[in-house]
Amino acid sequence: MPKLRINDREIEVPEGTSVLDAIFHAGYDVPYFCSERHLSPIGACRMCLVKVGAPRKGKDGDWIRDEEGNPRIFWFPKLMAACTTRATEGMVVDTLADEVKKAQAGMVEFHLENHPLDCPTCDKGGACELQDRSYEYGLFEKYYTQTQNGLKTVLYSRFAFTKRHADKHHKLSEFVVLDRERCIHCKRCVRYFEEIPGEEVLDFIERGNHTFIGSEEVPLPAGFSGNITDICPVGALLDLTARFRARNWEFEKTPTVDMNDAFGAAIWVDSRSGRIERIRAREHPETNEIWIADAARFGHGWTVRDRVTAPLIRKDGELVPASLAEAEAYLRERLARVRGEEVGLLLAADGTLEEGYAFAEAARALKADHFGFENATRFPAANLPAARFEELLSAEFALVIGDPAEEMPNLYLRLQEFLKGITPAPRYYHGTPIADLRLEERMPRRKERLAVFAAYPTRLHRFAGIAGVYPPGSAGPLVEALSAILNGKRPEPVPGVPEAELRRVAERFLAAGSRAIVVGAEVLEAPEAAQAVADLARSKGALVFAMPPAAGARGLEAVGLWNPRGPGWEEPGARFLFAFGATPPAEVLASARLRVLALSHLDPQARAHADLVLPAKTFYEKRGYTVNAEGRLLELRPAPTAPMGSMDGLEALAFWLRAMGKKPPAAHYREARERLHERYRLPLDLPEEGFFWRPKLRLAARTGKDEGELFLQPTMWKERMLRDDRVRTALGAPRLRVHPATAKKLGLAQGARVEVATRYGRRDATVALDPSLAEGALLLPAYGRGTGRRVPYRLLVPAGGEA
Amino acid sequence: MSEGLIVSGHDPRFERTLYAHVGKPGSHTLDYYLSHGGYEAAKKALTGMTPDEVIEEVKRSGLRGRGGAGFPTGLKWSFMPKDDGQQHYIIMNADESEPGSFKDRYILEDDPHQAIEGMILAGYAIRATKGYIYIRGEYRRAYDRLLAAIEEAYTRGYLGKNLFGSGFDFDLYLHRGAGAYICGEETALMNSLEGLRANPRLKPPFPAQKGLFGKPTTINNVETIASVVHIVARGADWFAQMGYDKSKGMKLYQVSGPAVRPGVYELPMGTTFRELIYDWAGGVKEPIKALIPGGSSTPMLPFNDDTLDTPMDYEHLAEKGSMLGTGGVILIPERACVVDVIWNLVRFYAHESCGKCTPCREGVAGWLVKLLGQIERGKGKPGDIELMEDLLDNIEGKSFCPLADAAVWPVRGALRHFRHEFERHIEAGGCPVEKKGFWG
């Protein structure tokens, strides 16, 4: 742990710390543009130049000393870029010298030379690193003062030539726009793509003063592209969903958690005038670091369109607006003599822990046997042990069955770190290192550490030493065969995956000192396989990362919204149905006598079947806990965007129960939280250092098997996001992917337009023959409903038909 | 060893080695090379010396890198790890792109086996079994001849497995550049060779720890590596008897501009400009006002007796506020305008800036070149020279690699000795020099 001096402060920092981080750690500031957390330091912007000196050792191995016996400081002949200089024992850093100030002011002047001053129309204005740093470091009085007419004037730049002109509105995708004039060549975006998601889709083109950012992969692949809009220090890369929506200081910024998947990524919800305008990644070092997926970022447009703003009651076949009092009367009348068992209580996949608790308690009190949550898998994720995402980085080998990039995108980014052998960075007073010298450009990926299998080639396949594609439905058999091999038994054959391949996996699995198993929805839908994973984890010692398709699965299961015997979200049964936050499949609705849905938006099924619709809050607008895939307790905080009168799950359930003449288990999140505290010792307020809740559960798995041929492929995009034109345009028509041989059998032609009907509704799709699939494969994006299952389907050729 | 150091090309003890065969018919063939003592040095080292002995010999010779920076070659080689079990690489930097330099080209064209033999020696010393020659893309004839020479060497066993029965294997590959001066910078060169954009890399890690393809690598200039052949053949003492102090051995000096016989001259280190220009290059064809001593990045000196009597080596030129660089002397005639000359050079560096770091991209390639152009066109304003000097301060020593400095130094040199020409431009509102009629 080297000790060094920054100006007047002595500090001690971990080995390998950059001078830049040492400066911040000491409480001083230094300007920087090219450095960014989690990216390799490159020393390109030259903003962080400081004066550095260090003692030297003589031939005798001792420090060379001055007359007083102190180690003599040898100043480096030039100013050093703090970001790429390693802090060493005895070093002395001066960030306040005139020489340093002049260099920094000069560098700001260079940066501004070609940067347009269109801050009034720039979305980054007010949150722009260049603005801030220019204001602070660009004016060095000795340097900029000019005397005119006897008066001293201060200039921001002496550059008296025309600025460089370049493409100002260069769309990189439906979501990201590039302004080439504003780019200051920090290379953050270029490094981001190569280093974080591992996609080389952005680069500098040309050289020297003509250098600009460009891509031949336009539109940029939707997945992880949005993070560049966060890290671009200027307004060169902007989020098109939020273009011209507000000045940065006008946004109401709500720190909350993304509930589109079970990762629990921290986000900022930026709203204005009651509308969600922008989502940004919020730093949470232990989970998402500073990254989020595109779906989490750009998929918010649906929230502002066609909201349900008042109760809707079906009259003469039509849903018509009504007052809350009318709704209450309507419900009282219909629920008057209903017995508890006849009731079904269903909660959306993104329900909070408090909501889950209330739904579970209510179901218990009513003795209802129809309850559950959306996208519950047959095997409860909560039965599997959980590990912290950071623990993955200490593993030596990982086996993935599923598609992390779509099922839990942030886990995919963690896997990229794992492939590069990056371990969690030290924490400084200022937090995450800004210039982590352990990171380098183009770090090799250690492919031998990874084996991946899925029903189609995933983004991860390219990075895996062993990679396979099996026909949908074989995830279970694959896991079981592997488990057999690991337990020294003879495996059953797995379609599409040779036994030798599995033996290689087993070999590496056993040879590794520490291992991780990542399983997706497909495995969780195969109870025997999922149980085998749990057993393997125990017997062989492996970290398990389960990716349940419901964001809150672990917590909802743990608080008792788990009903292995009775019907859940998917199965018909209840006569009096109450669902919050999403619409159950049509057959479930159709079998009920009364269907009350609390929704933020109507969808075709709700329109067709609901008797009463209550206005509901989206997860962005709720307060409550959730438990992520790690078993980590996280807190949702409400953005001020819910229409008046819209309810969260607790309020809506209370509304229903009161109509039945029952007392709700908790009418308010605080009350629910007190119950959770009493029962499970969960904290009343989330402690700073975080909280894990991983009760040891052995919940019975649900029974049943997939019976269908259409595999619903995981996607980070959700059905509701498709309401937004921008998202629909970006994703294009859903592709019905099919193996060519299978297509032949089914009579499907490449490019044919079809309509696919499943229990989740109808969807237009384009047939895409895909030889990279296993024979028999027929895949359609799930958009969050029925992810990882094989379901029965019907194909219809829509009007306008075949391509 | 005889009395006194050899510091003049007139010294009868001095004999030509690097360029001994340049220009001779058939000198690029293996047969010619063998009949003139070719591959003897390699044989001697591989069969009779340990790698460390070779390094020691080079250290003792006092050889310093001829690529411009003058880093002691033996010391550089000793940075390479030993017995680390990794692939090592030796790279010959044949990117020769500094204006005023053209010395390496004729070694490659007319004596390619000398380069190959040098590579074998260097590879042996640093335990590299693979070598690359990174040759600038425009050197077509040199490329063709090198390619043929390598093939010939492979066929006759001078490259490949078990050279001279020593058990040492050596493979040599050629890689062509495509027109980018920055590729001469050693880390940019490695990026270029790896198929990446040729931006310089961060140091540390230094190439000797993590270089080409992530493996320990040494990069040397063509002349440096060729010199090793003769150091090994004739001994370190022979080399060290030439030159002054810390500038030893022979050097390839180049003369361009209005000399009677511009060209490349192999002379002992420390030969004076006067000797080079008048005795070897035949004198000047017209009045000269300044000379650039060692390639375009070195600050110019006024053409006067003091300059002419300066020995061309690292120390003496540093004393004069300039540098030896690559030893490429450019004569600037009286009829030329210094502002125009400097603008041309800065324009060169601006064109060749890789764009990675701010002071070079925005300073050199943006502002400085525009400001100089403005002054040259007579559009300069009072205060522009002071502004320019301030810009130079903001660029110099602040860039990621020395390219920006290389653009700053010539301007500084010109301002030191010819400031009046800049002032005249601004005052007179134009360039006083007629630019036509240079061409025959």
Add this chain to the structure above:
Amino acid sequence: MGFFDDKQDWLEIVFKNYPPENRRAAVMPLLRKVQQEEGHVSPERVAEIAEILGTTATEVRGVMSFYSYYQAVPTGKYHLQVCATLSCKLAGAEELWDTLRAELGVGPGEVTPDGLFSIQKVECLGSCHTAPVVQVNDEPYLECMNRERLKALLEGLRSGKRLEEIELPGDCGHEVRKEGA
């Protein structure tokens, strides 16, 4: 058809120059091959090279645009590159350039209507002692260019002679490569 489809043997040889795990190191020779044979590197070729090397077109374009040799727009059968750096400039490179422009009636990025010529200013070619220097395609340099030599060059090329068949009148007036001693 892809440009490299019938050049598999050639590709083999090129790839041998680099470690097998560093295929993309071959990007420069591949770009050069296309440039030599097609006079420029089109976006289709960029994509094809990316495919062969297992990288993205963005990366290939990033590399390609870095160097002055590779051209994104078509060039003439004879691409004349005029060195414009100091020594050549002092020997009249600007007049040479102006003459060439006037003679051929094209500017940078353009091709003469007969498809024969295009011109480009380049930086120091490393032949300062034989200034001014012109390079045609990637053939050996044409040195000590004066009006007569330029005229002979253009006439020769127009008349369909190959470069090496063209006799340029006169010489540099000094021994160009060897020491003058």
